Amino acid sequence: MTVRPVTIRVVGSSRPHLRQAKRPYVYPNRRGPGGPPVPGADPNVEAGAACADVETELFFTDRPADIELAKSICESCPVRAACLERALDNNEQFGVFGGLTANQRRALRRKRARQVGGEAA
Numbered sequence: 001m002t003v004r005p006v007t008i009r010v011v012g013s014s015r016p017h018l019r020q021a022k023r024p025y026v027y028p029n030r031r032g033p034g035g036p037p038v039p040g041a042d043p044n045v046e047a048g049a050a051c052a053d054v055e056t057e058l059f060f061t062d063r064p065a066d067i068e069l070a071k072s073i074c075e076s077c078p079v080r081a082a083c084l085e086r087a088l089d090n091n092e093q094f095g096v097f098g099g100l101t102a103n104q105r106r107a108l109r110r111k112r113a114r115q116v117g118g119e120a121a
């Protein structure tokens, strides 16, 4: 596999969670970019995010190459599992979270629901 060089523009605190996505979006840890922490939020997820200094657009793009790059950043993220669970809990409809796209998260949610249903039967 060849790895093409990629230029990532670093901009302030622009992780995907702070992004105003295709709908009004509020990051669970913040009331808005740079806003005060929300009581009860998990600051560890934000503090350890591998995407902290990566351009937010990368995680909310439709370009397959960018989606794969975003997912590769998530692969090395120390808070990946927590990020994914929170995205599932919040039913995030857009963007890459925890290394999964919105469609992949929907598939995972359906798979988990089937497993829970199978265990109950």
Ligand code: SF4
Pocket (backbone or CB within 6 Å): 015, 016, 045, 048, 049, 050, 051, 052, 059, 073, 074, 075, 077, 078, 079, 080, 081, 083, 084, 096, 097, 098, 099
């Ligand atoms: S798993 Fe991905 S989207 Fe989530 S905090 Fe880490 S790098 Fe960001």
